[in-house]
Amino acid sequence: MLDICLLGTGGMQPLPYRWLTSMMARCDGSNLLIDCGEGTQIALKEKGWSPKPVDVICFTHYHADHISGLPGFLLTMGNAERTEPVLLVGPRGLERVVGALRVIAPELPFPLLFSELSEPRETIKAGPYVIDGFRVNHNVPCYGYRISIPRNGRFDVERARAQEIPQRLWSRLQKGEIIEFEGRRFTPDMVLGEKRRGISVTYSTDTRPVPVIAEYARDADLFICEGMYGEKDKAGKARERKHMLFQEAARLGREAKPREMWLTHYSPSLLRPEEFLDEIRDIFPRIKAARDGWSMEIGFDEE
Secondary structure (H helix, E strand, O other): OEEEEEEEEOOOOOEEOEEOOEEEEEEOOOEEEEEEOHHHHHHHHHHHHOOOEEEEEEEOOHHHHOOHHHHHHHHHHOOOOOOOEEEEEEEHHHHHHHHHHHHOOOOOOEEEEEEEEEOOEEEEEEEOEEEEEEEEEOOOEEEEEEEEEOOOOOOOOOHHHOOOOHEEEEEHHHHOOOEEEEEEEEOOOOOOOOOOOEEEEEOOOOOOOOOHHHHHHHOOEEEEEOOOOOOOHHHHHHHHHHHOOOHHHHHHHHOOOOEEEEEEEEEOOOOOOHHHHOOOOHOOOOEOOOOOOEEEEEEEOOO
């Protein structure tokens, strides 16, 4: 099971009813945060979730509306008696940027680990998450993320018995562990069938529409994509500032075919994004104009 909450949906500046961009994922007691704009702590408090279990924080890029909430967020984690390391992921320069922000948050009771992305595509495994970072097209280095929870194949009891594998080892093999036991080596492929469909959520914002976004959003359970402008007459501004129109985002959805798609990262001038939905649903019917606090529980497919 993967819980998703879109904590903030605003771009550039917070509004009284719209915090800056951030998304939280929860799985198996481990939380993952993407971006940490101003107001993230308030949005998390309103949701009723704790910052203490946040093991990973991913950043799309280092514009203020995506990272300005980090120093206070880290201090709150420390005040919640967090002691375990926190992994920070983001484009090259991450450690330098965070170091500068920590001038106002110098003492933390937990270490920070850094994973800086420099290649067009990179994969990181952290706890239950597989994190695929992919470079997009903004006016500074910027990445989108696909967060996946893989699912092993079904355990084959008959194969396990036929190979005389001790039953005490079955659960460990089912979790993917390789085991040396009583002079024999047991591997998961001895007892597991083909891998089954897992869970995936793709998050991409602050970019022009580029093919790699649809590639990583293909068949996702949820695709969260920026929709900076709903008005077609702002196409020139979108191109200049390396953002997207609703219509452009919808075309990415049509290509990727996710099970559901949410728009986010709205311009402060876009007060009622839902007014543009009828037009873009002609492009991709499963698209929605998300609001702060929208949540989804995603489970594995039933078999």
